[in-house]
Amino acid sequence: MTPEVPPVESLTGLRRERLRFVGFSFDRLPSGRCRAEVTLELGPGERWVGTAEGVASDTGELRCAAEATLRAIEQSVRQRVAFELLGVKAVRAFDTIVLIVSVVSKGDDTTHRLVGSFLANHDTARGAAVAVLNATNRLLGNMFRREVA
Numbered sequence: 001m002t003p004e005v006p007p008v009e010s011l012t013g014l015r016r017e018r019l020r021f022v023g024f025s026f027d028r029l030p031s032g033r034c035r036a037e038v039t040l041e042l043g044p045g046e047r048w049v050g051t052a053e054g055v056a057s058d059t060g061e062l063r064c065a066a067e068a069t070l071r072a073i074e075q076s077v078r079q080r081v082a083f084e085l086l087g088v089k090a091v092r093a094f095d096t097i098v099l100i101v102s103v104v105s106k107g108d109d110t111t112h113r114l115v116g117s118f119l120a121n122h123d124t125a126r127g128a129a130v131a132v133l134n135a136t137n138r139l140l141g142n143m144f145r146r147e148v149a
Contacts, residue, residue, distance in 0.1 A: 017141045026125045028056045036068040048075040062088040065125040069132040081107030099127040
């Protein structure tokens with residue numbers, strides 16, 4: 001006998017096992033710097049905003065967006081895990097731009113090296129933020145699942 005699956009409408013109020021990317025803003029400042037703000041959500045009323053500033057250059061803007069995402073993620077796990085951005089790179093492949101990030105997570109006597117990517121033709125800063133989420137999704141999903149259990 002197949003278990004009954006509740007309709008999607010009844011699941012909307014439940015807490016997810018993955019963070020959802022709900023907001024992104026990016027500004028180039030007159031000072032030659034940039035500022036990124038990323039908003040993540042886990043469930044209703046569970047939102048975290050991460051911000052970062054950096055140098056307004058091609059690489060600096062990617063790092064800024066990725067760092068803002070990591071700061072929001074750290075808030076979502078209540079600082080139990082620290083994340084360090086090792087690098088972010090835009091690579092041209094197959095007539096598109098692929099954003100690749102390398103991240104290290106440290107917490108509970110464990111260290112994980114994570115890699116994520118995202119196809120981004122136009123908004124590479126936003127793409128770097130999404131690549132960070134793609135890198136951390138499995139680790140975070142396991143953490144959030146353990147919290148519920």
